Amino acid sequence: MKLITISGPPSSGKTAVIMKVIESFKLQKIKVGVVKFDCLLTDDDLLFKKHGIPVLKGLSGALCPDHYFVSNIEKCFNWGLEQGLDILISESAGLCNRCSPHIKDITAVCVIDNLSGLNTPKKIGPMLKSADIVVITKGDIVSQAEREVFAAKVRQVNPTAKILHINGLTGQGAYELTMLLMESDDVDTLEGKSLRFSMPSALCSYCLGETRIGEKFQVGNVRKMDV
Amino acid sequence: MNIDTMKLKDIFEKQPVARDFFDSIGIELFDENLTLQEYIEKVDEETLEDLGLSKDFILENFKEFLNNLSGIEENSLHKVNSITIVGGYNKSGEKENIEIEIKTGEIISIVGPTGSGKSRLLADIEWMAQGDTPTKRRILLNGEVPDRDLRFSSEFKLVAQLSQNMNFVIDLSVREFLLLHAESRFVENKEDVVDKVIKKANELAGEKFKGDTPLTSLSGGQSRALMIADTAILSKSPIILIDEIENAGIDRKKALELFVKEGKIVLMATHDPILALMGDKRFVINNGAIVKVLETSKEEKELLSFLEEIDKTLLYYRNRLRYGERLFKNK
Numbered sequence: 366m367k368l369i370t371i372s373g374p375p376s377s378g379k380t381a382v383i384m385k386v387i388e389s390f391k392l393q394k395i396k397v398g399v400v401k402f403d404c405l406l407t408d409d410d411l412l413f414k415k416h417g418i419p420v421l422k423g424l425s426g427a428l429c430p431d432h433y434f435v436s437n438i439e440k441c442f443n444w445g446l447e448q449g450l451d452i453l454i455s456e457s458a459g460l461c462n463r464c465s466p467h468i469k470d471i472t473a474v475c476v477i478d479n480l481s482g483l484n485t486p487k488k489i490g491p492m493l494k495s496a497d498i499v500v501i502t503k504g505d506i507v508s509q510a511e512r513e514v515f516a517a518k519v520r521q522v523n524p525t526a527k528i529l530h531i532n533g534l535t536g537q538g539a540y541e542l543t544m545l546l547m548e549s550d551d552v553d554t555l556e557g558k559s560l561r562f563s564m565p566s567a568l569c570s571y572c573l574g575e576t577r578i579g580e581k582f583q584v585g586n587v588r589k590m591d592v
Numbered sequence: 593m594n595i596d597t598m599k600l601k602d603i604f605e606k607q608p609v610a611r612d613f614f615d616s617i618g619i620e621l622f623d624e625n626l627t628l629q630e631y632i633e634k635v636d637e638e639t640l641e642d643l644g645l646s647k648d649f650i651l652e653n654f655k656e657f658l659n660n661l662s663g664i665e666e667n668s669l670h671k672v673n674s675i676t677i678v679g680g681y682n683k684s685g686e687k688e689n690i691e692i693e694i695k696t697g698e699i700i701s702i703v704g705p706t707g708s709g710k711s712r713l714l715a716d717i718e719w720m721a722q723g724d725t726p727t728k729r730r731i732l733l734n735g736e737v738p739d740r741d742l743r744f745s746s747e748f749k750l751v752a753q754l755s756q757n758m759n760f761v762i763d764l765s766v767r768e769f770l771l772l773h774a775e776s777r778f779v780e781n782k783e784d785v786v787d788k789v790i791k792k793a794n795e796l797a798g799e800k801f802k803g804d805t806p807l808t809s810l811s812g813g814q815s816r817a818l819m820i821a822d823t824a825i826l827s828k829s830p831i832i833l834i835d836e837i838e839n840a841g842i843d844r845k846k847a848l849e850l851f852v853k854e855g856k857i858v859l860m861a862t863h864d865p866i867l868a869l870m871g872d873k874r875f876v877i878n879n880g881a882i883v884k885v886l887e888t889s890k891e892e893k894e895l896l897s898f899l900e901e902i903d904k905t906l907l908y909y910r911n912r913l914r915y916g917e918r919l920f921k922n923k
Contacts, residue, residue, distance in 0.1 A: 392726070463644050480761055483772075487616050490644030494617070494653075508760050508815075509752045509823045510773045517776035521616040524656035527744040537711060540726070541719050541743075562644050 366445055367452045367549045370466045372492050373476030374485070375458045378502035380409050381533030382476055383454055387418055388536065389543045390452065398450040400441040402434050402457035402466075409456075419448050430457065431464035431564050438466075439555045452546065465491035467561040472549040474542075475526075478503040479515050486518045491562040493519070498545055499526045502533050595655055600624040600631055603658070609778065613657045617650070618643050628654060660747070661778075672696070672733050672750070672830035675717065675857065680728030682881035683709070688729070690882050696830065699848055699858040701868040704877030710861050713877060714833055717859070718751040719743060727880060752829035754819055756836050760807040766790060766818065767803035773826050785826065792850060793821035798841040813841015820847045824854045834860040837867065839903060845870060866903055869896040 373379050380401075387397045398419035401409050405424065413420040421441055425433035434457050445453035457466050467473035475496035477485065480503050486493060493499065499519055504512050516528055527545060531538035552558075569575075569585035595603065601624035604611055614621050619635060626634070632647045640646060674695045679688030694700060704710050709727070716729045720738050723730050732738070733750075742748050762769060770789055774782035786803075794800050797817035801810060810818060816837060823832060832851055837844050848870055851858045862868050869892050876884035909919055 463642075465644065483762065487618065494644070495649065504753075505755065506757055506759060506761075508758050508819045509754060509827055510769070510819070511760065511762060513749075513752075513827060514773050514776045518616070520660065521612060521657070524613075524653050524660050529744075535711065537715055540715075544724065562646070563641070565644075 366442075366450055367472070367546070367551055368442060368445070368468075368555070369452060369454045369472045369474060369546055369549065370468060371454055371456050371474045371476060372459050372466050372496075373500075374462075374478075374481060374489070375460070377476045377478045377481065378531075378533040379456050379458070379476045380412070382500055382502060382531050382539065382542075383456055384412070384416070385531070385533060385536035385539035386454075386542055386546070387416070389540045393543065395451045395543075395547075396449065397452045397454060398445050398448055400438075400445075400453065400455045402430060402437075402455065404430050404458075404460070419450065429464075429564070429567075430460055431466055434466050435560060435564065438468075442555045459489065459492040461565060462488055462492070463490045463565045465495060465560070465562055465564075467491065467495055468555070468558050469561055470550070470558065471552065472497055472546060473561065474498045474500060474546075476500045476502060477519065479507045479512060483514060483518055486515075486522050489522075494523050495561045496523060496526050498542070499523060499528045500538075500542065501528065501530050504530045505532050505534070595628060595658060597627060599627055603628075607658060607661055609661065610654075610658060613654055617645060617653075619645070619650070672857075674734055675750075675831065676732040676735060677713075677717070677882070678730040678732065679882065680721075680723065680725075680730070682727075682879045684879060686881075688727070688881035690885070692882075692885060693735075694857050694859075696855045696857055697852045698873070699852065699860065699871040701871035701874035702859060702861045702877060703863060703868060703874055708877045709880035710877050712880065713875075713882070714751070714859065714861065717831065718833075720750060747828070749827075749829045751831045751833050752823050752827040753833045754816075754823060754835070754837070756838055758819065760810065760815060760818075762807060765804050765806055766801065766810070769807055770803075770822065770826070773822065777826060777828060779826070789818075789821045789825050792825065793818040796820060796843050796847050796850070798843075811841060812838070816842050817847075820850065824850045824856065830855075831857045831859060834858065834862070836860075836862050836864060839864070839866070839907075866896065866899050869893065869899070 371379055371383060383399060390397045399413050400421040401407060402423045407422060410420045410422040421444060423437055438455060442453060459465060473496045475493045477493060477499065479501060501516060519528060529538055529542055531542060567586055569587050570583055575582050623631065628651065632650055674693050676691065676693045679690040682688055702710050712727055716725050716727055717731055719725065720731045720743055721729050722737065767786060770786040771782060774785055779785050790803050797814045799811060799814060801814050844867060848858060860867060860871060868874055869888055872888060874886050875882050876886065908923060912919055
């Protein structure tokens with residue numbers, strides 16, 4: 366089975382892109398399942414189910430979403446194997462821009478949209494910078510010039526990635542992405558694999574439920590601004 | 593140049609834009625008298641950890657960044673004079689009997705009902721299909737199979753697109769934005785190029801605008817005019833794909849002439865007879881294949897002037913309506 370991690374800022378079009386990619390895979394008789402990671406709530410699993418796509422849902426709730434991801438991905442991977450999938454796609458949003466679910470030797474995709482602003486590529490960390498494939502969405506509603514400038518900004522922060530433009534509404538470009546994804550290696554297990562980059566860490570009183578503001582309540586890994 | 597032994601300041605002297613790399617990953621250039629390796633050794637671990645970067649990442653990506661820059665120079669030599677569409681199969685699996693070359697300066701209309709396969713044809717061209725898409729079509733550049741890597745080159749995009757739904761969403765003035773576009777394309781003498789784009793856009797637009805006009809306050813016609821002039825002059829893509837151009841506030845004939853003058857191949861997906869007949873040929877698409885190629889006949893060209901008259905009449909009445917006048921049969 367191939368595993369693909371797809372991440373990207375909220376509302377960048379990850380789910381739409383995945384739906385179109387799976388439609389295209391179905392025509393090629395390739396069996397794809399999805400594991401959808403989110404924080405508070407998602408109905409996207411129903412959307413996948415409606416289309417007969419095997420899906421798992423993981424809500425991280427009060428935990429750091431990406432820590433939750435990495436603690437669960439192996440289990441999800443094994444589920445995918447049991448389902449007899451050819452490809453398992455994991456979808457997660459990079460919420461703090463410093464997180465990244467990308468795993469070494471596993472194809473990593475970052476979805477980012479043309480409307481998010483020209484400075485956005487700079488602001489996103491390893492999720493974008495260490496991705497193998499960058500998918501740019503919402504190109505159908507901005508000018509050619511903005512698309513070109515935006516792609517150049519993405520190229521600046523990730524000079525090695527393959528950049529694809531996909532229209533999440535019509536699916537234009539999705540077929541091309543399936544071709545790229547098929548080039549990924551099959552893997553038998555995630556055991557022993559590691560993340561491409563360490564996740565942001567914190568272990569302070571607030572991690573443990575502290576809510577009060579003030580120096581005396583702050584214990585552990587606490588950092589202060591220069592003011 | 594040998595990046596490994598060169599001091600950063602010497603690299604920047606040769607490639608001033610290489611500095612942008614450090615800005616874009618958020619690392620300060622504290623000492624340019626070092627080689628890349630020496631510099632990276634001095635960046636502290638905590639900064640790297642905060643930014644989610646590693647030393648290897650900077651090393652590899654900076655080299656790739658410089659490679660891309662030199663690739664841009666090579667790609668500018670990569671001139672497309674023609675594309676060839678080699679037929680594949682239609683949706684019923686029957687052969688698409690066609691091999692057709694389109695040269696720069698040609699204007700082709702693409703017609704066919706919804707779902708007939710217009711978008712797939714345009715996608716095949718954009719992707720430079722090599723029998724590896726559902727249609728099994730092949731696309732040649734200058735009569736040859738293009739290099740596969742070109743598909744993902746951010747500097748060489750075969751197709752630039754213009755459609756009715758596109759807007760400027762960025763909050764900058766016309767001039768500021770065009771300069772940004774010129775910089776992203778590493779254009780030399782960018783001020784002159786930007787002036788040219790603004791001048792041409794004003795020739796196309798019904799109402800004039802200036803360089804300091806905010807992009808978001810341009811009218812529909814002005815936006816379209818600016819997109820057309822910018823795409824014709826600043827975009828390096830040799831093919832322009834147009835998905836209808838509304839006939840309001842813009843001179844469409846001049847727009848097409850501008851593309852032809854700038855040496856572009858123009859493909860138009862349109863069912864507007866005036867726009868379609870401005871083309872040299874039209875491809876008729878049905879059931880996923882090109883089924884006919886019609887050259888615009890002499891009679892059709894004559895018909896075009898008749899249609900343009902009708903269009904002018906409609907425009908006249910539209911304007912009277914707009915200004916609160918009554919409409920009469922005799923103008």
